[in-house]
Amino acid sequence: MTGRPMSRRGLLLRAAVLGAPALALTGCSDDDGPGRRLRLATGAPGGPYNAFGEALATEAAQAVPRLHITALSTSASVDNLRRLGSGSVDLGLAMADAAEDAVRGRAPFAHPAAVTALARVYVNYTHLVVPAHGPVRAVPDLAGRWVATGATGSGGQVLAGRLLRVAGLTGKRSVRQRQLGLADSLEALRTGSVDALIWAGGVPTPALSALARRMPLRFLPLEEQAAALRATYGPVYTAVTLPAGVYGLTEPVGTIGVGNYLLARSRVPQQAVRDVLRVVFDRWRVLLREVTAGARLEPRFAVATGDVPLHPGAVAYYRSVYG
Structure with a gap:
């Protein structure tokens, strides 16, 4: 990529243009009633x-009495995006790659989803973990071996599939995948x-540290x-570093x-979104405490x-608070 980084004002202007279809759906009124x-x-x-x-x-209930958020357990990113698309939930968390697939209508999504972003809240670090004394020393050594690639319906599974493809672990060199969530993957x-x-x-992931x-x-x-x-x-994918000291x-x-x-x-009303973001930015230290250490x-x-x-x-919200 070349050229100067886009300013915050430029990013917001771009977001406003891209968000125009959502604005038409949402309407201009911030009046979402007493609760x-x-x-x-x-x-x-x-x-x-x-x-x-x-x-x-929890933080929303304390900070904005008119805002009531119910957190629902799901299979994570892909599942969440499908629920958002169907209207069975109002908010959701998802990895950026899966979210972009959803808004573009790319597999595994059958058609574009009317999904919008409130914030990029933190960055996931990819962990490809093997026993230290085992035979796997590098990515190519995984060919033909059993690999836990994430739970069905998770964004991690999408990333794992792409990672294995770009690593050439396809065809006769394919790994044997097991679709397991984190706890089951660690036990396996x-x-x-x-x-x-x-x-x-996040880094460190407590269960991996354990x-x-x-x-x-x-x-x-x-x-x-x-x-x-x-x-x-x-550019949805970036190069990052697991720092020395974590996980030993x-x-x-x-x-x-x-x-x-x-x-x-x-279709979530604008005032509700502004209330959610006020909680997110006022209480981010609490929200990220159990998710990823040291993140801002x-x-x-x-x-x-x-x-x-x-x-x-x-x-x-961003314009009103940050100009």
């Missing part, structure tokens, strides 16, 4: 999306029923695959980063939601 009940699709119990959603519901790795697991989440204290682990470097994913699928790592490990978006149906939520990153347009209420 608003919103259903938030999160993820599996004990996972980071569920932790964020439960914390957001511990007992040897899989040779590796692929997980995208396993690292029980058995030596190796985190495979993914710089080459990060570049290949970016070249194939665009003695040196940094390059890997793949992908954002997580807080999303809303286009800053507006200049929060508005960078790629091909997913900001909700008109989000545009109004």
Whole structure:
């Protein structure tokens, strides 16, 4: 990419233009009555999306009495986006790559979903983990082996599939996938029923830290695959680093980063969206405490939601608070 980075004002102007269809659906009135009940699709119990959603519901109840958020357990990103598209929930969390697939109507979504973004709330780090004393030393060594690639309906499974494709682990070199959530993936790795697991989440992920204290682990470097994913699928994928010190790592490990978006149906009223964002930015330390250590939520990153347009209420919030 060339040229100067786009300013926050430029990003908001772009978001306003992209969000015009949503504005037409939402209407211009902020009057949503004395109270608003919103259903938030999160993820599996004990996972980071569920932790964020439960914390957001709790903080909203204390900070904005008229706002009532119910956090619902789901299979995460793809499931959440389908629920948003069908209108069975009002808010949802999803990985950026899956969200862009949804708004474009790309597989696994049958048609474009009327989904808008409120904020990019934090970045997932991809963890490709194997036993430290096992035979797998690099990504190509996974050919023909059992790999836990994420739960059905999760964004992690979408990422894992793309990662394996750009790594050339297809055809005769395909891995044997097991579609498991994080807890089951960790147990399968511990007992040897899989040779590796692929997980995208905050750093450190507490459950992974716990396993690292029980058995030596190796985190495979993914710089080459990060570049290949970016070249194939665009800037939704970035190069990030697992820092030394986490999981007992003695040196940094390059890997793949992908954002997580807080999303809303286009028809959620603007005032409700502004209320949600006020809680998110006032209480972000609490919301991210159980999700990813050391992360910050800053507006200049929060508005960078790629091909997913900001909700008109989000545009109004950022303009009113940050100019």
